[in-house]
Amino acid sequence: MAVxxxxxxxxxxxxxxxxDVVLSxxxxxxxxxxxxxxxxxxxxxxxxxxxxxxxxxxxxxxVLIKCIIGLLKPEKGEIKVLGKDILxxxxxxxxxxxxxxxxxxxxxxxxxxxxxRENLEFPLRRHWIKVSHQKMDELVKEALEDVGLAxxxxxxxxxxxxxxxxxxxxxxxxxxxxxIILYDEPTTxxxxxxxxxxxxxxxxxxxxxxxxxxxxxHDMNCxxxxxxxxxMLIDGRCYAEGTYEELIKMTDPKIKEFxx
Amino acid sequence: MAxxxxxxxxxxxxxxIARFTGRFFTQWFRPRYEVAEFFRQCxxxxxxxxxxxxxxxxxxxxxxxxxxxxxxVEYGVESQLPAMVAISIVREIGPVITALIFAGKVGSSIxxxxxxxxxxxxxxxxxxxxxxxxxxxxxxxxxxxTLMLPILIMLSDAISLYGSYLGVNIRGIVSFRLFWTQVxxxxxxxxxxxxxxxxxxxxxxxxxxxxFKGYHSSKGTEGVGRSANSAVVVSSILIFVIDLxxxxxxxxxxxx
Numbered sequence: 001m002a003v004x005x006x007x008x009x010x011x012x013x014x015x016x017x018x019x020d021v022v023l024s025x026x027x028x029x030x031x032x033x034x035x036x037x038x039x040x041x042x043x044x045x046x047x048x049x050x051x052x053x054x055x056x057x058x059x060x061x062x063v064l065i066k067c068i069i070g071l072l073k074p075e076k077g078e079i080k081v082l083g084k085d086i087l088x089x090x091x092x093x094x095x096x097x098x099x100x101x102x103x104x105x106x107x108x109x110x111x112x113x114x115x116x117r118e119n120l121e122f123p124l125r126r127h128w129i130k131v132s133h134q135k136m137d138e139l140v141k142e143a144l145e146d147v148g149l150a151x152x153x154x155x156x157x158x159x160x161x162x163x164x165x166x167x168x169x170x171x172x173x174x175x176x177x178x179x180i181i182l183y184d185e186p187t188t189x190x191x192x193x194x195x196x197x198x199x200x201x202x203x204x205x206x207x208x209x210x211x212x213x214x215x216x217x218h219d220m221n222c223x224x225x226x227x228x229x230x231x232m233l234i235d236g237r238c239y240a241e242g243t244y245e246e247l248i249k250m251t252d253p254k255i256k257e258f259x260x
Numbered sequence: 261m262a263x264x265x266x267x268x269x270x271x272x273x274x275x276x277i278a279r280f281t282g283r284f285f286t287q288w289f290r291p292r293y294e295v296a297e298f299f300r301q302c303x304x305x306x307x308x309x310x311x312x313x314x315x316x317x318x319x320x321x322x323x324x325x326x327x328x329x330x331x332x333v334e335y336g337v338e339s340q341l342p343a344m345v346a347i348s349i350v351r352e353i354g355p356v357i358t359a360l361i362f363a364g365k366v367g368s369s370i371x372x373x374x375x376x377x378x379x380x381x382x383x384x385x386x387x388x389x390x391x392x393x394x395x396x397x398x399x400x401x402x403x404x405x406t407l408m409l410p411i412l413i414m415l416s417d418a419i420s421l422y423g424s425y426l427g428v429n430i431r432g433i434v435s436f437r438l439f440w441t442q443v444x445x446x447x448x449x450x451x452x453x454x455x456x457x458x459x460x461x462x463x464x465x466x467x468x469x470x471x472f473k474g475y476h477s478s479k480g481t482e483g484v485g486r487s488a489n490s491a492v493v494v495s496s497i498l499i500f501v502i503d504l505x506x507x508x509x510x511x512x513x514x515x516x
Contacts (some may be wrong), residue, residue, distance in 0.1 A: 079501040112376070127390040209396050225431035 012184035020047040021179055022212050023068065030063055037063050038074065041235035045180070045212050051205075052215045052223045054258060055233035061216040062106065064233070065182040068214070069103050070094050082179060097129040102178035102211075106185045108169035110157040117153050120144070120172050127176065143171040145202060146208070163194035167201065174205060181205075181213040187222055199225050220259070232258070280472045288399045292392070298400040305366050305401070306408030313412045314419050316361050321349060321420030325427030338432070342439050343446035345424045350447060354417040355455050356503055359462035362409055363495040365386060367470040370401055371491030372473025375484035383475070402467035409463030410456060450515040458506040462499050469495040 023045040030038040037060035055061045066072040068079055070086050079086040084097050109117050120140045125130060131139070144150045147167040157165060166186065166228055173181060186202065187195035199222050206213060207225075215226055221228055223244055230247050232240040232255055240247060240255050248259050262270070282329045325345050332338050374397060377383050385394040473491040477483045 066384075069388055071387060091392070096390050098390060103385075103388045105381045105385055106382045109381040111382055111385070112380075113373075123389040126386075217514075 008063075013219055020156050021045070022047050022082055024080045025064075025068065025212070026078045026152075028064070028067060028074050029070065030067060030074040036236055038067070041077075041233070041236060042050070042238055043231060045214060047179075047212055048210055050206060050215060050226050050228045051214050051225035052217055052229055052230045053233050054218060054223060057220070060236055062184050065103070065184055065214060067181060068166065069098065095127065099123075099176055099178070100182075100201075102173035102176065102181040104169055104173045104181065104183045106188055108157075108165045110165055110169055110172070112157055114157075115153075115155070116144070116149075116155050116160075116168055116225060119168065120175050123172060123176055139175055143175045144168075146174060146205065147171045163190055163197065166190065166194075166198055170198070170201065170205070173256060174209070177209060180247055181211050181212055183215040183217075185216055185218075186220045187217065192221070195219065196221060196225075202226055215217045218258075219256055276476070277468070277472050278473070280467055282401060282475065284396065284402055284468065287392075287395055288403065292395070294338055294396050294400050297396055301400045301404035304413060305404045309362060309408070309412060310367055310415065312365055313358055313361060313416045317354070317358065317416035317419040318423040320357055320416075321345065321423030322427040324348065324353065324420075325424040326430065329427075329431060334433045339442075340363060341428055342424065342434070342442040345427075346421060346443040346447055347451060349420045349424070350417055350456055352503075353363060353450050354420055355413050355459050356499065358413045358416040359459065359466070360496055362405075362412065362463070363466045364492055366405060367466045367491040367495045369475075370403065370405075370467070370470030370486040372488035373476030373482055374398075374471060375487035378475060378477045379484060381482060394475075396469040397516060399469050401447040402464065405462055405467030405470070406463040409466065410459040410515040413455075413459045413462075450510075454515050456507060458502060461502045461506070465498040465502060466495045469498060 003106065008162065017207065021044055023043075025041060025043040026082050028041040029036075041060075041064065043053075043064075053064060054148070063072060066073045069079075069080065070089075073087070077087075081097050082100055084093070086097065087093050089097065114122065117140055120143055121136055124136055124139065140153065141150060145154060147170055149167050149171070150162060152160060152164065152168065155247070160168065170186075183202065185196055190198065199219075202213070202215070203226055205211070215222065217223060227244055230242060231238050231243055234240075234249070234254055240250065240252065241249075247255060250256065262268075269381060325341065328344060329338070329341060332341055332344070374383075377397070383393045383397070386396060421440075425434070425436065428434045428439060468490040473487040473494070477487040
């Protein structure tokens with residue numbers, strides 16, 4: 001089974017495309033009624049790379065990653081994830097791709113009625129991965145140790161603080177050892193110190209698993225610490241692209257207002 | 261000519277519920293089958309509703325008996341009390357009152373649970389975790405509600421009749437055996453079957469409305485509250501509408 005194999009093989013050796021492009025988006029258009037959110041948007045993510053998509057609230061950042069994971073259907077465009085065109089896949093094939101792509105939700109989306117252990121086991125069970133109870137236990141413990149919260153294994157999400165919930169949500173994202181991780185505003189709603197801890201954890205995880213990631217954020221600390229490349233999403237398009245250092249030097253007023 | 265806003269909203273909502281119901285019928289028999297979740301929901305929806313349904317059923321039987329007694333005494337047909345109570349409970353009062361209580365307890369909890377899952381992105385999280393949330397959350401709950409309500413109604417009827425037995429014995433002396441003999445002698449197949457069949461429709465209505473309201477909850481905690489509330493209101497109205505249709509059909513077949 002593809003996912004089972006994916007659990008054993010290091011991420012570096014798992015990239016599927018020749019030119020190490022793990023994700024590409026072309027001509028993406030998405031609108032809600034008359035409100036055009038994404039207009040001819042394009043993006044390319046390489047293996048091991050961290051891209052931060054920067055933009056104002058309501059600029060379509062979350063819509064972009066929801067289109068990438070197949071939660072929203074764009075009107076036009078092409079989204080290739082690990083060589084597969086997401087928009088052409090049936091449900092079963094889409095689930096296979098989703099097993100290799102982690103998604104950290106802005107609101108954490110932990111299942112309230114389940115314990116931390118059950119929350120972490122859920123993606124393992126649901127992606128048809130036939131792992132033994134012992135192996136599942138090991139994977140859960142490993143993911144919790146990665147985020148430094150091994151002691152919360154039997155707790156309910158309601159008993160955890162905001163920062164802890166974010167870490168547990170990150171552990172749930174990591175349990176399938178995804179090749180690509182999509183972060184939807186990972187530091188929103190957290191105090192600066194906890195937010196900094198989450199960003200450091202994201203960088204650490206990226207180094208450990210050699211995953212690639214798209215981080216949606218408007219937190220400058222996150223942009224500075226976690227990004228290899230920054231994409232400015234303005235008016236539904238990729239307005240500017242470059243490293244943090246390159247963008248900070250730009251004189252365009254629309255870009256400048258983000259960094260001032 | 262444009263439709264008034266309220267009428268247009270009502271028609272749109274009705275259309276959406278019809279589409280949602282259609283989606284249920286196209287998905288419930290297809291694999292993957294969420295058997296474990298279905299049994300969990302049967303436990304939550306059925307077993308956990310039993311104390312409330314039992315208590316209300318008992319009070320219903322007892323009160324009905326005590327209220328009917330003076331009228332029957334006046335006409336000198338006091339001995340018909342067990343038969344009258346049995347027919348009214350089994351044919352009408354038992355199914356409708358139990359379904360309304362079920363709508364209040366189960367419909368609101370399904371609406372609120374799914375509504376809060378929707379606004380906190382838990383439904384999206386299920387989707388990306390290789391799960392069809394419609395099957396996992398909607399199909400299991402609707403099936404559990406459809407199958408559990410008839411069982412709860414049967415139990416409620418039995419408990420009601422026991423309450424009635426106690427009610428009869430407050431002012432008179434009727435043996436347990438005589439009471440039940442009178443009940444079963446006066447109940448016929450045509451009393452039990454239509455009531456049993458319509459209880460499946462009541463359960464289905466509560467399940468589908470609760471899940472629809474929760475699944476399409478708008479953003480925010482206010483939306484969750486509204487989902488829970490409208491799940492109860494709409495399913496209660498539907499129970500009466502279904503009851504009205506069921507009475508017409510049973511009348512058509514000569515069961516009344």
